[in-house]
Amino acid sequence: MLLGASVRFLSGQQTVDHASVSGRVTDPSGAVIQGAQVSVRNADTNAVSSAETDRDGRFRFSYLQVGRYLLTVSHPGFASASQSLTLTVGSSFEIPVSLGLVTKSTNLTVTAEAAVLEAARSQIAGTVQQAEIRSLPLNGRNLLDVALLIPGVSPTNTGANQLFAETAASPGQGISIDSQRNLSNSFVVDGLSDNDDASGLTGAFYGLDIVNEFQVVTSGGQAEFGRALGGYVNIVTKSGTNSLHGDAYGYLRNQRFDAA
Incomplete structure (x- = not known):
């Protein structure tokens, strides 16, 4: 009983300081695609989370750290698709994905970051x-x-x-x-x-x-x-990344900068 309570507390704690991404994968006709491979890669750490769409074509990634991500979706017989995302603290995004039919290894890549409406919450x-x-x-x-x-x-x-x-x-x-x-x-x-x-x-x-x-x-x-x-x-x-980084600042108070 104590272990169960601890697990529920941790789940609630992680919800508020992380972000989540969910969505549905469909084909050009609007039919859902079951078994599509979905992954999100953190651009700063290269950490990758993977999932597979269920029978309703849905996927969900919970407890993602804030930052820049690349969402990639693929399925045999369809062109893969990818989109850049910026996840902010406490956000929950619903991303609809439509895969086109494959034609000579055609891939769809969204290089510019599209504006995503957070429709999953009313806050x-x-x-x-x-x-x-x-x-x-x-x-x-x-x-x-x-x-x-x-x-x-x-x-x-x-x-x-x-x-x-x-x-x-x-x-x-x-x-x-x-x-x-x-x-x-x-x-x-x-x-x-x-x-x-x-x-x-x-x-x-x-x-x-x-x-x-x-x-x-x-x-x-x-x-x-x-x-x-x-x-x-x-x-x-802040958390760690794959590159060294730091900050420096200083104060300068001088009479020469004061108003006359």
Whole structure:
């Protein structure tokens, strides 16, 4: 019984900080294709996950790490198809795939990344990706300042909204999501709750250098999030890749740059 409870907890934990891809494979007439080989390859790590379509022509990949992927579908007698995808934290995409009849080893490859509508969920959310975190100039390099880019998110006076006086683990001010109090928000880091319930901030300070991307759910969050009347800040930290990488930054405060 204890083992079963642990497994269910892990499944719920992995749902919020990963992404999923599902879809249906059909032929040119619209009939489903059973037994098609489907694979997704992570462009950063080259890790590959494979599946086979069921009798309804459906496939599903759960618990995929966020990042860039190549989806490939093949079946004997049909031209293979592939498409580039960018999976963001907490996303769930439905990808319909139509395989054409094979004509002299014809393959269909989508080189440009097509816009994919996340129709599998009804939540309202915004995602801040690595390019924005890395490129935007931030005084103080505070993650919550970037969250203000999401519609419905505004700053609050954290000191005036604390339950009791204390020094918060995270510097800066709290955020209000859809006009709710900052104490009504919930922070999730890599699938685990990380909340300072007195200040309405994260329980630890996360520098921009360790954050891969994060999602702000303003309405209709998954049941796995729980506990919050406001919104959810879903943070995913960086993981390893096949190439060496790093960051460097500095501060320069000089009177010559001050306004006269």
